[in-house]
Amino acid sequence: MQRKATALDVAKRAGVSRSAVSLVLNGRGDGNVAKESQDRIRQAAAELNYSPNPIALSLRNQRTRVIGIVSDEVVTSPFDGNIIGGADDVARSRGFVTVVMDTELDSSRDASAVETLLDRQVDGLMYVTVGLKPLDVPQGMLRVPSVLANCIDNAPVPRLHHVIPDEVSGGREATEHLLGLGHRDIAFLAGAQTSPAAPLRVQGYRGAFDGAGLPVRADRVFLAGWDIDTGFNGAMKLLDGVSPSERPTAIMCANDRLAVGVVLAAARLGLSVPRDLSIMGYDDEFRIANTMVPALTTMALPLREMGAAAMTRLLDAVESGDPVDSAGTLETMVPCRLVVRESTGPVPA
Amino acid sequence: MQRKATALDVAKRAGVSRSAVSLVLNGRGDGNVAKESQDRIRQAAAELNYSPNPIALSLRNQRTRVIGIVSDEVVTSPFDGNIIGGADDVARSRGFVTVVMDTELDSSRDASAVETLLDRQVDGLMYVTVGLKPLDVPQGMLRVPSVLANCIDNAPVPRLHHVIPDEVSGGREATEHLLGLGHRDIAFLAGAQTSPAAPLRVQGYRGAFDGAGLPVRADRVFLAGWDIDTGFNGAMKLLDGVSPSERPTAIMCANDRLAVGVVLAAARLGLSVPRDLSIMGYDDEFRIANTMVPALTTMALPLREMGAAAMTRLLDAVESGDPVDSAGTLETMVPCRLVVRESTGPVPA
DNA sequence: TTGAAAGCGGTACCAG
DNA sequence: CTGGTACCGCTTTCAA
Secondary structure, three states: OOOOOOHHHHHHHHOOOHHHHHHHHOOOOOOOOOHHHHHHHHHHHHHHOOOOOHHHHHHHHOOOOEEEEEEOOOOOOOOOHHHHHHHHHHHHHOOOEEEEEEOOOOOHHHHHHHHHHHHOOOOEEEEEEEEEEEEOOOHHHHOOOEEEEEEEEOOOOOOOEEEEEOHHHHHHHHHHHHHHOOOOOEEEEOOOOOOOHHHHHHHHHHHHHHHOOOOOOHHHEEOOOOOHHHHHHHHHHHHOOOOOOOOOOEEEEOOHHHHHHHHHHHHHOOOOOOOOOEEEOOEOOOOOOOOOOOOOEEEEOOHHHHHHHHHHHHHHHHHHOOOOOOOOOOEEEEOOEEEOOOOOOOOOO | OOOOOOHHHHHHHHOOOHHHHHHHHOOOOOOOOOHHHHHHHHHHHHHHOOOOOHHHHHHHHOOOOEEEEEEOOOOOOOOOHHHHHHHHHHHHHOOOEEEEEEOOOOOHHHHHHHHHHHHOOOOEEEEEEEEEEEEOOOHHHHOOOEEEEEEEEOOOOOOOEEEEEOHHHHHHHHHHHHHHOOOOOEEEEOOOOOOOHHHHHHHHHHHHHHHOOOOOOHHHEEOOOOOHHHHHHHHHHHHOOOOHHHOOOEEEEOOHHHHHHHHHHHHHOOOOOOOOOEEEOOEOOOOOOOOOOOOOEEEEOOHHHHHHHHHHHHHHHHHHOOOOOOOOOOEEEEOOEEEOOOOOOOOOO
16 A cells, blocks of 8 residues: 655645645635646646545644544434434535444443544534433533534533424324324323423323314323333223224324334234224334335434534534534424324224 | 643653653653653653543554444444444454444445545444445455455455354254244245345255255245335235145244234234244344234344454454454354244144 | 654745 | 745654
């Protein structure tokens, strides 16, 4: 591997000094370097396939054009990877590189990941989590521009800007979809208390009923968990051995996996979806919601948009030198998106 | 943010020169620096919370202790993230940092990701893919020590070492599990032709039958796809309207999602799993296989082990200066692991 | 045993 | 308009 060309090589080839090379290649040639020299420099650079050494640049400029992304388990878990995808899109388009470190839910690694990144002089930091959650912000994040994606500063007085999905309106619109199909008895398997998303979606569910002037049956909302078996068991409790008139006509689920369990239970019980029972998921999980039988109607999390919004905000701050929340607001909410497929239909006659 | 302490600060505080600081802190103090000075230096370093600037180090040493990981879509897809987890474990334990770049299946980004990483002077590279596949190795990977995880150098004469799961024995052991339960008519939804994993698993399936001295019914193996609906449709074809004596007593699936579809079909048809029908998955996909109802018996991919093995091999090469395949072999196969849960049982009487 | 100096690859200031 | 030079933080060689 022959070593890469340096600015000195270019200078020699063009018969000028290193300084001239630097000026020209950084667009500050005009008014400083003769037009003719500029051409020679640019040509020499092209011939040698020259590009400046980012490490030397970093050392000199004290800025690296690198953004550090710390994730709780976004890389290693099956979820929410698109937040990073959306963030990286924006970063690349603006000439930044992202480096990702995953702590695999070991919060004792948070601080050291941040310090490692800071040591390497990242220009900014982003923390991404799987699922909406409060975050004990690592101290180091306060030393450079930083944003949170899908998590919220857990301090008494929050300091970092966060980008989160609008769970309340997500819950509301999902419910409105079912109300619009004529359903009135809608059960809600609402996930687990442990996530702040659960109560927010329930709030949206209530809001939809209120908005329609309909009463909410408190006993139709269940907080349990997030997995297939939970959905299955919850559905069995709601449906098995219950007369058709007593059954809910629709079941909303706080994620697609719960919905898979519910579909499974319906199949066991000989209920046709959506003819006898409508089922809604949440998340629009890739290769689950769209390939389920029947394909799941669901509320898509705006993962890419969240990542993009967070990164945009962060880079604006990095490049301007202002703090991330310069616009005065500490929160960006991104709306969820209703995806209608085949698991929901009109209320049975 | 007050700037970090430099070696010069430490030197001043200890009343010595920068060189002395460098020597002592790199363990080459004995024989070069007076014991007493050594102590003062170490103490000063501790007091100032000194650690060398990695960027300056990189520039000086031309080595960064950074390993670049390029992934096709491991970060953004729900799959195989644990390969990176396993790799990162090993890297951290050996004092290296990994930086991950995901190309989101855009192979035109492969080369530029590698060049970016190379520009930043990574000491080694690893390419990770979702699902076993042939890889057109980006040229740049040949310039530093590199390994492949879950993919295989697609060149006429392969150059890079790869770490892959042993799909043949995975397929064989899965089949043997079912044969051991007395099943003789075992259908295999074997994924899609597009992945090299599919034919390998089929080969294992055939091997198991051969080994047991049993004939293979060629019409029991189907190549179709990898998703829930494919599994559902495949199972319906095998089971719906077919008399019990004509039905396979077990269905093997090339991944857990197919198995979900098969379970769903069985539920629709009123078949009890595993009493009437045994179902096997493959992959042990997190939060699918273990939470399915019934929980899926499956063949776990050794993702963490693969990542760890690949990184170990890579770092050995980086630290020794030898090429990655110095042991003479270009392939490491890691065995899959049978996980018995509740979806398989004895053949029906 | 110690410190001065060169150099890694750049950028930016300043005198010519 | 140009080229010399200092400096970013560290390691390493070499002379004192």
